[in-house]
Amino acid sequence: MEISRWLRENTFHHSAFRDMDELVRAKEKAGVTISLCIPTLNEEKTIGKEIVIFKSELMNRHPVLDEIAVIDSGSSDATREVAASFGADVYLSADILPHMGTKRGKGENLWKAIYQLRGDIIVYIDADIKNIRPRFVYGLVAPLLFRPEIRYVKAFYDRPLVVGHGVRPSGGGRVTEILVRPLFSLFFPELTALMQPLSGEYAVRREVLENIPFPIGYGVETSHLIDVYHKWGLEAFGQTDLDRRVHRNQSTRDLGKMAFVILHTFLDRVRSLGILGDLPELGHVLRQFQVHDDIFEPLEYEMIREERPPMIEVPEYRHKRGLD
Amino acid sequence: MAPRFERILGRLEEIRERSQAVREVLLANLVMIGEIPSPTFREERRIGFLEERFSECGLADCSTDEVGNGFGLLPGSDGARNILLVAHADTPFSEKYDHTIAIHPDRAVGPGVADNSLGLAVLAAMPHLLESLDIKLKANLILMGAVRSLGRGDLEGLRFFLDHNRIPITAGVCVEGVQIGRLSIGSLGMLRGQIACSVPEEYDWTRFGAVGAILTINEVINRIMAIALPKKPRTTIVLGSVEGGTSFGAIATHAVLRFEIRSEEESVVEDIHQQIEDIVAEVAAKSGSDVRLEIVARRQPGGIPFSHPLARRTRQIMSRLGITHRIAPSTSELSAFIGRGIPAVTIGITTGEHVSEVDETVFIDPIFTGLAQLIGLLEAIDGGFCDGD
CATH class of the missing domain: 3.40.630.10 (Zn peptidases)
Known part of the structure; x- marks a missing residue:
């Protein structure tokens, strides 16, 4: 699919879907259920507001969501208590498919949500969004309701295209602009049309989610994009401009760790797809440095990259969904 | 009932x-x-x-x-x-x-x-x-x-x-x-106002020792606090905010005091208003600064x-x-x-x-x-x- 046509036909602005009654009608017509998954780790300061907004606007006032679930990695603060007090279904990640063990990472929670939640569509929203609004959910869900051929809708923020008389840059984060976009340009040029490939907000059909593997760490978004693209092509994607997103900023050192894992994931994928020939065995240690009293001190981080298999391959899931 | x-x-x-x-x-x-x-x-x-x-x-x-x-x-x-x-x-x-x-x-x-x-x-x-x-x-x-x-x-x-x-x-x-x-x-009867004080921006050696707008406003405040308030009807003067100056070492050229007079009796509000007008006029005359009173709201x-x-x-x-x-x-x-x-x-x-x-x-x-x-x-x-x- 031609990038410019995809941009024209599959890029949306949330305001196009603000008619909630129409959205609910589309949902009823499609006959689907929708689950919201908020993966958390120590988010007691922001989780209450997210649940209040979504429950009020997208459950009580307009029946867009069928369940709101928090999947928690084991917060040491009151995240789970706060979420439960506002009526979310709260799960400890370790309690879901317990015999498969517990891995620490956002991707683990996203993957276990596929088993735990009921929805035909699952929308994932990060818990640290300060300016949370209903558009973060309905803007992502709506293209799936109105366009059956779209399977995976990704969020982006700030308008990257022509606005009025001006043009603004794409607004991707630092890791996007200096790592992911150059890699996509080299190996998957069509995926560069996704304005913010690493954004943590997306809505996806279950049949897609259950058929793709889930890296448990930072690489999950990159891996998804490559796998969905490989199986269904660019036309399976949509992207929605959600305007502004206010969230915590990450340090350059943390972004370095993120970039390491994403690059690792990327190289694994291109190798498994046969796009790149022989690669040496990739290491798992990230080396950074800090200066202390004019002495350069090396810092070494073991970056374990693990991956969960497609959920459809898990016997308990097949049994639960009646797939055997 | x-x-x-x-x-x-x-x-x-x-x-x-x-x-x-x-x-x-x-x-x-x-x-x-x-x-x-x-x-x-x-x-x-x-x-x-x-x-x-x-x-x-x-x-x-x-x-x-x-x-x-x-x-x-x-x-x-x-x-x-x-x-x-x-x-x-x-x-x-x-x-x-x-x-x-x-x-x-x-x-x-x-x-x-x-x-x-x-x-x-x-x-x-x-x-x-x-x-x-x-x-x-x-x-x-x-x-x-x-x-x-x-x-x-x-x-x-x-x-x-x-x-x-x-x-x-x-x-x-x-x-x-x-x-x-x-x-x-x-x-309550209420009168809400602000008193703004300005002094010239140029440093004038003939006024060496001059202390600028903040102390002029301070003088206004001292005088307002000296106004005798009746116990009945209940009356109060609220000094809500003071702004002035820009740095440690520069004499402030501008300062503003915002206040409210509140009383159960309208005549008391008006009486205090008059007294504050007099204070402003007197401080302006004595300090040589530009001191102005502006009334921004009233309640009966x-x-x-x-x-x-x-x-x-x-x-x-x-x-x-x-x-x-x-x-x-x-x-x-x-x-x-x-x-x-x-x-x-x-x-x-x-x-x-x-x-x-x-x-x-x-x-x-x-x-x-x-x-x-x-x-x-x-x-x-x-x-x-x-x-x-």
């Missing part, structure tokens, strides 16, 4: 319980309203959002008037009476403040949540609340987000509406976020009597809900009603703390008692139990 009013009192406990059903809607309103900056004279976005909420609730008559007030009308079954439920939409916080609101299990925190985002959120939730309680008033209920209330706004929004609307208002209820138990039935004292049925019914409702009432004179929206002979009260919805600070806080649990109080009061007015002679 009228039998039907006793029925209203008898339902209050149930209303308090059932009001919990709108908890998420109310808190969502609080977040979405409170996160829109709304300093006085720039309330358009907040009013726009309020109107959108009214419209989404299916209110037929949603509008904005010439000064920017926002309205929604819940038509009554007979429409013989008109109750105006009003909350001011402006806050003292400019756009430069981070307006993010945090929701905790027991409280909401953020600039302006108490004064008066919660009041506005209650208005926005009112159609849901009445529907969930299966209450249909006979009277028309006019929901109004009032602009230009605070500071230099001088209640312009509500005054404009009361002066220009053709609907006879039976009674007014002003909703403030805090404090529950507050019962304002009267307005007045109100409904303590024994007025509206005041009495409100106290009875509070008492039945276990709320200890505190009669507190008001200088806010109430005075606009009083000046036009419309019976009105101001009530608070919940408890709170740090009002006017960036960590302004409202507590969530008492909100439902506050809502029951408000619903009881609306039903009492609707039933004619608050009519004066």
Whole structure:
């Protein structure tokens, strides 16, 4: 699919879907259920507001969501208590498919949500969004309701295209602009049309989610994009401009760790797809440095990259969904 | 006591319980309203959002008037009476403040949540609340987000509406976020002003040792504090804010003092006003600085009597809900009603703390008692139990 046509036909602005009654009608017509998954780790300061907004606007006032679930990695603060007090279904990640063990990472929670939640569509929203609004959910869900051929809708923020008389840059984060976009340009040029490939907000059909593997760490978004693209092509994607997103900023050192894992994931994928020939065995240690009293001190981080298999391959899931 | 009013009192406990059903809607309103900056004279976005909420609730008559007030009308079954439920939409916080609101299990925190985002959120939730309680008033209920209330706004929004609307208002209820138990039935006489002092920018060696605008304002303050205030009628002078200067080492060339005179007697307010005018003229003459007094708002004292049925019914409702009432004179929206002979009260919805600070806080649990109080009061007015002679 031609990038410019995809941009024209599959890029949306949330305001196009603000008619909630129409959205609910589309949902009823499609006959689907929708689950919201908020993966958390120590988010007691922001989780209450997210649940209040979504429950009020997208459950009580307009029946867009069928369940709101928090999947928690084991917060040491009151995240789970706060979420439960506002009526979310709260799960400890370790309690879901317990015999498969517990891995620490956002991707683990996203993957276990596929088993735990009921929805035909699952929308994932990060818990640290300060300016949370209903558009973060309905803007992502709506293209799936109105366009059956779209399977995976990704969020982006700030308008990257022509606005009025001006043009603004794409607004991707630092890791996007200096790592992911150059890699996509080299190996998957069509995926560069996704304005913010690493954004943590997306809505996806279950049949897609259950058929793709889930890296448990930072690489999950990159891996998804490559796998969905490989199986269904660019036309399976949509992207929605959600305007502004206010969230915590990450340090350059943390972004370095993120970039390491994403690059690792990327190289694994291109190798498994046969796009790149022989690669040496990739290491798992990230080396950074800090200066202390004019002495350069090396810092070494073991970056374990693990991956969960497609959920459809898990016997308990097949049994639960009646797939055997 | 009228039998039907006793029925209203008898339902209050149930209303308090059932009001919990709108908890998420109310808190969502609080977040979405409170996160829109709304300093006085720039309330358009907040009013726009309020109107959108009214419209989404299916209110037929949603509008904005010439000064920017926002309205929604819940038509009554007979429409013989008109109750105006009003909350001011402006806050003292400019756009430069981070307006993010945090929701905790027991409280909401953020600039302006108490004064008066919660009041506005209650208005926005009112159609849901009445529907969930299966209450249909006979009277028309006019929901109004009032602009230009605070500071230099001088209640312009509500005054404009009361002066220009053709609907006879039976009674007014002003909703403030805090404090529950507050019962304002009267307005103090008030005069709000600022004194600005300027000195020349050039450094003048003939005035070596001159101390600049700050000490001139300080002299004004000392003189104001020396004004003898009567114990009766109760009178006070509030020094609200002082601004001046730019750095450590530069003599301040400009300083401003903002103040209010409040008294139960209008003549006392005027007398103190005269004294402050004299102080300003004298300090200006002695210091050689440019010192000016500007009056930005006035209120006439007045109100409904303590024994007025509206005041009495409100106290009875509070008492039945276990709320200890505190009669507190008001200088806010109430005075606009009083000046036009419309019976009105101001009530608070919940408890709170740090009002006017960036960590302004409202507590969530008492909100439902506050809502029951408000619903009881609306039903009492609707039933004619608050009519004066």
